Amino acid sequence: MLQNNIKQLRTQLSITQRELAFMVGTSQQQIQRIETGKVAAKLSLAQAICNALDKPLNVVFPESDRLINDFRKKRRKTDEDLEAIATSGIEMDSGLWTVKLWLQGYQDYLLLPISAADKRRFYYYFQEKTAPNTERFLVFDSSEYRYALNMREVVFHQFLSDGLRPIVDEEDDACEDDYFNVHITLVNGGGDIPLCVESDAPQNEETCEIGQLNAFFEMLDCEPETTDRYMLTDEDGEDAFIRIGSIAMVRVALDVLEPVEDDDE
Known part of the structure; x- marks a missing residue:
């Protein structure tokens, strides 16, 4: 299960899943699945969630900053590198x-x-x-x-x-x-x-x-x-x-x- 602090942080701000979903332009079901660690959030969606919660990326998704920085320094990216970042709750492959x-x-x-x-x-x-x-x-x-x-x-x-x-x-x-x-x-x-x-x-x-x-x-x-x-x-x-x-x-x-x-x- 992927780790993040979305529920804790939105609860502190009295923001519901439905409200957070509206703020970032996705469905409540998707927020629920990301929050419970069932799926990783694409980087753009993760950044939108962080903006809505007014917190930096590494607070909402622990360890993500370090892993992303290491990933961007590599000249050749592998599936294993993408999987390593996904464990922090972030999906770096933005393709549809x-x-x-x-x-x-x-x-x-x-x-x-x-x-x-x-x-x-x-x-x-x-x-x-x-x-x-x-x-x-x-x-x-x-x-x-x-x-x-x-x-x-x-x-x-x-x-x-x-x-x-x-x-x-x-x-x-x-x-x-x-x-x-x-x-x-x-x-x-x-x-x-x-x-x-x-x-x-x-x-x-x-x-x-x-x-x-x-x-x-x-x-x-x-x-x-x-x-x-x-x-x-x-x-x-x-x-x-x-x-x-x-x-x-x-x-x-x-x-x-x-x-x-x-x-x-």
């Missing part, structure tokens, strides 16, 4: 990245927004081999969705730096997505299974319960066996069972995975 990919058995390609940090992870995932009878999924977030990609099913991928419009029916099927918040894409061109599932409740620290959707992604992230099955209960209380080895991709709306918490501070 998109991954263009084809899934096995599908004629049309997908364009998925991807963060700079997940782009780096994506590259290294393809350098490792999948063990027999297991499935290796890459889990990553866009601004609206969480994805899980079965590496075995990706037959082509290319990173584009143009910030292109997503192609996964995110906008074309807007009316459908108003109802269905979970989409499971089957292998070998088998199509898409849409489900409507209730939002996960915030994590219970006493019981360590994380909700069925977060648990689903946690399972996919841990190289499950091909024959494993996962049960999802929809909003009507009806159980659906999915075979892990039959999944090419999962897409779930972030709003149901990480609901924006009430913020009265």
Whole structure:
């Protein structure tokens, strides 16, 4: 988990997450994710947050000044250098990245927004081999969705730096997505299974319960066996069972995975 002092400093100023988001031109959900250390803030956004809190960068994001100065002195920047700075909560890669990919058995390609940090992870995932009878999924977030990609099913991928419009029916099927918040894409061109599932409740620290959707992604992230099955209960209380080895991709709306918490501070 990435470290920062945003919550402490905004609380001292009686600024809510919603107000801070408005001040810096982003969403409350994004502020919540940065504040809780789930994602690093791009340098421009981090500087805007510091200006809103009237504090220098190294106070809001400890150690960031030193790491950034060291980074800028280097003639050749590596992914390892970027990752080192990201641990302080700052993302130095300011690019708007998109991954263009084809899934096995599908004629049309997908364009998925991807963060700079997940782009780096994506590259290294393809350098490792999948063990027999297991499935290796890459889990990553866009601004609206969480994805899980079965590496075995990706037959082509290319990173584009143009910030292109997503192609996964995110906008074309807007009316459908108003109802269905979970989409499971089957292998070998088998199509898409849409489900409507209730939002996960915030994590219970006493019981360590994380909700069925977060648990689903946690399972996919841990190289499950091909024959494993996962049960999802929809909003009507009806159980659906999915075979892990039959999944090419999962897409779930972030709003149901990480609901924006009430913020009265």
